[in-house]
Amino acid sequence: MENRVVKKRGEIKRIEIDRSSVPLSVGSFVKSGEATYQIVYVVNLSNVIGRNTSSSEEEVLKIDSLEPVPEPSAASGVGTNEELVLIENAYWEKANKRFEAIRPLTDKPNRSRKDVVLRAQSLKMDPSTLYRWLTRYERFGTVLALVPKKRGWKKGASRISPEVEHIIKGVIEDYYLTSERHSTAKAIREVELRCRAKKIEPPSHMTVRLRIDQISERKKLQKRGFSEKARNKFAAVPGTFPNATFPLAVVEIDHHLMDIQLVSDDLRLPIGRPWLTLSIDVFSRMVTGWLLSMDSPSEYAVGQCIATSILPKEKLLEALGVEADWPVWGKPKTIHADNGSDFRSTSFMRSCENYGINLEFRPLKRPHYGGHVERFFRTLAQNVESLPGRTGSKHTSKGDDDPEKNASMTRTEFERWVIDFICNQYHLSRHSELGVPPFMQWKFGIFGGKNQPPLGMQNRISDSQTLRLDFYPSVYRVVKRTGVSLNNVTYYHEVLDPFINQTDPKGKEKIKSLFRYDIADISHIWFYCEKTRKYIQIPSLPKIKHGTSLAEYDRSRKELAAEADSHDFVEKIDLSVERNRRLVEDSQAKKKSARIEQQKSVDRKKSVVRRTVMAPISAPVGASKTAGSHFVDDSLVEPPEDVR
Known part of the structure; x- marks a missing residue:
């Protein structure tokens, strides 16, 4: 499926x-x-039974081989292939309101028509409208599918400025x-x-209201003077968690610096300790996503961990060479995270909104929030x-005497x-708290068991590349004649030429x-072309090796800088500076000498002219023109005007 959506022209x-x-x-x-x-019929987490629409024969189908059925609406340009951050806030707000209208229905896997009708009546809407919104949302699984058809995409200067x-x-x-608890109206004012x-x-x-509406209730209570009320309503205790009653209801995500020194792939030299960003399903304690990186925690790490959490894992396991079953995919309803800027x-927040993910931040100084992912990190540290x-680390015994040497x-x-x-x-x-393995608890949540009603399986994202792009960090840059500069790297391809120094x-x-x-790969960046609604790969100049991470690139630059500061380099630099200084001094001396010689030449010419004016018009017959006489060769010196 992914090969279908990737197109190449040359190397781009x-x-x-x-x-x-x-x-x-x-x-x-x-x-x-x-x-x-x-x-x-859904057989298990790996297979379903499908009836062929042509032959009516039933077959067992592997879930990882299935693709969505193309629909006319999917190719009609109604907006599901738009870039998220380019959508005008007013239109995005309308889409969010539509999603809030159908959200209670999306949470009911076995909903009936009566449920839809009752929801429509409570909102004073036509049930057919709700059905239409439900169909589009469940087809694409994104809030973007609910954006009104009259596209409200921003055009240049109409985009809200930083x-x-x-x-x-x-x-x-x-x-x-x-x-002080100022009202929303006062905040707008x-x-x-x-x-x-x-003068802006x-x-x-509505833009300001949307920003305020996006603030979680817990944060509003805490910041507006109701800390105790927030604590009583949201505080978790060990072994429990609010609303984590089914798979992916609540997912915790956090970072951890691993207690191990790693080495490089080529020379096997120490490169430092890696960071592990990990998400865990609170209901089942199943790990849902991860990212292992030598880079410090960032928006990128969080986004790719969530993308991995949502995507199927078969290809990832195959690429790593790990034989295992990991039938976990789907969009979490709520993500609990710390208060970091990443x-x-x-x-990032709009990407979460688009996939219907409620992003909540853990209260400060409340250790119960995030306890499940922290417990896993402790378990992992004991095995490391x-x-x-x-x-x-503080969770384990002492490490090696020389970790870098033994790495x-x-x-x-x-x-x-x-x-x-x-x-x-x-x-x-x-699992000591669940009483069963996390894998079994996950299956109970999907198919039912232990007094747990069946939830059913979520849709599977068909194109992993789009999902990962949605969670990549984004930046705005003016395209210059030299290309685009990002993270001290220059990127250029001729496809950018029409956009060089574009003005409103x-x-x-x-x-x-x-x-x-x-x-994780700075050999290229992705340019979004609003005209074609496609991402175009732009390579680095000079070309950086494919798969080079930003951390590796920065480390190489620092190593080169260190070499430049070494004694040999400094000595060579000093000698070069001295040579250049002497060169400049010599050139200045030569210039001065040249000016002196030029002046002498001018003076000599003036002297000759003066002698010519003072000499007789004609010489006596037989007189010789010697160097010491007062006669000159008039072919060498032109007489003054008053003599002509």
């Missing part, structure tokens, strides 16, 4: 955004190969979220006042202490070890284009 990839998903509920239509099937975003954020933090004070066009009142970028290069595992090897431990040990071992219709401001990047 063009990716058509595809946010469709594979439905796995009974009655849904899917494709396997060239045939179309209707699902009649200055306005900064003002809105400031008003929310230091005016609205305070113990404050935004308008601050914008006009800086204020945003619409979770708060506009691009048996590996070469272990450094030790032998590369990042890939350690990642393979971690994933094998997760799938073939942790998931299959009895008034010709006053340069237009910034949207780019997304992968810090």
